[in-house]
Amino acid sequence: MNSNVLKGIIVANGDTQSNLAKKLNMSQPCLNRKINHPESNEFTQSEMDAIRNIYSMSDDDFMRCFFR
Numbered sequence: 001m002n003s004n005v006l007k008g009i010i011v012a013n014g015d016t017q018s019n020l021a022k023k024l025n026m027s028q029p030c031l032n033r034k035i036n037h038p039e040s041n042e043f044t045q046s047e048m049d050a051i052r053n054i055y056s057m058s059d060d061d062f063m064r065c066f067f068r
Helices: 003-012 017-023 028-036 045-054 059-066
Strands: none
8 A cells, every 4th residue: 555645635635534534434543553554454445445435536546545
């Protein structure tokens, strides 16, 4: 996962990690760990799909964000 891409998408959509956590029904600390420590806290497929839908991510953005 490329956390800088995800952080950029969040900001570009005028959102915050706190708001995204609420939309994903997870705590903000849990989301923060998944973004900042993806090697030990991976997003599930359903979480990745939800983020893609929330931000209407293109195929390219989705791939750049979640698959290096």
